[in-house]
Structure formats: C-alpha cells, structure tokens
Amino acid sequence: MLTKEREFYSPFVHAIVGIDEAGRGPLAGPVFAAAVLFDPSYQNEEINDSKKLTEKRREELFLEIEKNAIAYGIASVSADEIDEMNIYEATKKCMLAALSKIQVPYDMIITDAMKLKTEKTLVAMVKGDAQCLNVAAASILAKVSRDRYMEELDKKYPQYGFAKHKGYGTRLHMESLKKYG
Template sequence: MKSKYTIKEVKELLLNESVDSVLLAELADDSRTGVQKLLEQFHKKQQHQQDLIERFHHKEFLEKPFWQNNLTVAGVDEVGRGPLAGPVVTAAVILPADNTLYEVDDSKKLSRTKRAELYKQICDQAIDISVAVGSPHLIDTENIYHATELTMADSINRLYLKPDHILVDAMTIPVDIKQTKLIKGDAKSISIGAASIVAKVARDCLMTMYSHIYPEFDFEQNDGYGTKKHLEALAEVGRTKIHRLSFSPVRNVDKLYSK
C-alpha cells in the first residue's frame, strides 16, 4: 500500500515534534522502503527524546524537595583543578523548577559544540548564575583543593539571590549555607551539571585567550594540562605568569617565559 504523500512530504511531516497517530498508522502501512526508513528514524528520535526526559527527571530528585517548598537550590562545580597552567574556575547556578534542560550532563561527557548549545539554554533559563576565577597565585598560596573551595565560595557570594541550599560536587564550600556534597555530582544533579557546563565554557574561553598570548603552549587545545607539546614548550621557553609554581613539572623549570 502507498500513502498519498511523496517521500519528500513524509520527511517534512515527520520533522514535527508531534505527529498525528492517524498519519503514523497510514505511514506504517506504506510499503515504500524510503517511507519505512523515515518512519524508523522518527521513532528512534522519539525514543531518544523520551529517554532524555526520563534521565532528566531522575537528575532532578535532589532539587525537587526544595522546589516543592518554594526554596532555591544552587548547584556548584569546578573546572581546572588538574592543569599545570591557568586558573581554577567555579560556577554556581540556580535553576527554576520548570526548566527544560533535558540534555544537561557532566560537561566532560559533552562535545564543545553541545556545551556551547547548552550554555545558551542554561543562561536563558537559569534564575541566577555566577562564575568565579581562582588565580594560579591563589592556587600556589592556598593549595589547589583549598583554592577551589575559596573560589566556590566566591561564586556563591556573587549570586544576586542567596540560595536556601547548595548541591556541590565532592567539595565543602566555606559559606554559612546548608549543602549536600555528592561524588560525581555533575552526572547526578541537573543543577551541578549546569554549573559544570558554565564553568567549563568560561574556562575554555580564558584558555583560548591565553593561547594567543602564549602560542607556544597550545593552550587552546590542551586547556593547560600537561600534554607532550605543553611540557616541551615549558622546557624550551620556560614558565609563564599563568603557570602554577606549586605543581612539580612547573616547579622544576627554572627558565621564565621571556616574551
């Protein structure tokens, strides 16, 4: 049996998010291979979207008790504890109960393009967002762990709205607000996941800027981590103002970047 639609028309009809069940039944009876392939793709897309929504609602279970009592909850995360160069960056994000950030996940699991897309969605939907930067000097002075805690506190204190509760990824933030500490929280909480994306995008922008100042180190590609090219440049041209002197590969380099 062949439906009244051309394959091109079927393709356009199936681009809609909601398709009439009568139409789907008609297309299911269409014997053309092209129509069946389009229908298969449509059902796979619908199932993928449904799976995303189910995972999304599961990730909201920590926030829901607060939202149901009209309380605000902030997700906090960091990016950049491991690199040899550049700052540690933290973000705090307060989301509304009716957000639709279905694809938010741990930033490390997402491509640069997807992070940029979700960053815009988070900025559009969030009630409040704050980003804080912990300098290499702070890291060298306080140690990376405590510097991260202090920078997380900065991101909380810079919010316009003081949250009633904090969800944080595996850290304790030195602020007088009750908080829940989670291991791999960026994959378990929608708010922490959103914060991880905001922090990652912000730090990537900073490291891209630094890559223009210090082109030998390829910061745009390695984000300050100790890749082979980074270590070779460190040995050849010396350490820069954004290198962390308390990290051994940098501490062992006597030469200063001269440009």
C-alpha cells in the same frame, strides 16, 4: 535526565543552587567555578556533566543556561593564588565567590563533592555533576569560562598551545614546557 536534586525539594526547600569547578587538574591557568539556580520546574535533557559533552555542545548549552537560569555566578582564582594557598583552598575560595554572585534567595547548595563553610544547608555530593541538573549546569559554565580564558591566554603565549590542551598535562603541553620553559 539529571533529577537527583528533586529529592531535596520540600515545603522548606524551594531553591537549590548547584556549584562546580573546572581547572583543578591542569598544570597551567586558573581554577573557575560556577553557581547555578534554576526554577525547580526547569528541565533540559541535554545538560550533563561537562566532561561528557563536546566542546561545541558545551558552548551551545552555556547560552541555554545563561538564558534559563534564575541566577548564576562565575568566578576564578588565579594560578598565582593557587600556588600560594593550594588547589583545594583555591577551589573553595572560587566556589564561594561564584556563590556570592547569586543575588536571589535560595535554601540549599549542592556541590560536586566539595565541602564549603556556608550558612545554608550544603550537600557535598560525589559525582554531583552527573546526578544534579544545577551542578551539571555549573560544570558547563565553569568549563566553558575556563576554556575561553585559556584560548585568550593562547593569543598571548601561542608557543604553549593553550587553545588546544587548555593547560592540561598533555604531550603537546609537556613538549612546549621542555622547549620554552
């Protein structure tokens, strides 16, 4: 069970938002980020780093997270914006946009190793998505949201196979780029 964030709860810290992203590595598509706030008593042993879960399990957990989170936010930054500002700045912008959708009070933020400028206390934890429930939940929301986007993009551009590789530099994707540009 992911419980690292429990170390941060105190008389002054009652609500911790976890933030993570999906889409920093692909050759195509936007970056997505999500922010999740659970009640400190909430537990779910199935929630884990999205990379450790099957696509089917991520989809199932997406619904669980939506149902059980006190609040959550999901945002994206387009491929054009990524090209304009760079993936690092685009990811920060995306994470802050997801965080802005949390409309309830919170005391602290934990990200998966990303430093953000915010008025709240922030912990940029390496492998936060593998240690903290809220960050792992955010990784699932971001990944599923981005995958759904890429599946829709596949309907518009089926020759690229986005539904299969989600924009990552797989052999199929590289072959389709050579063939179709």
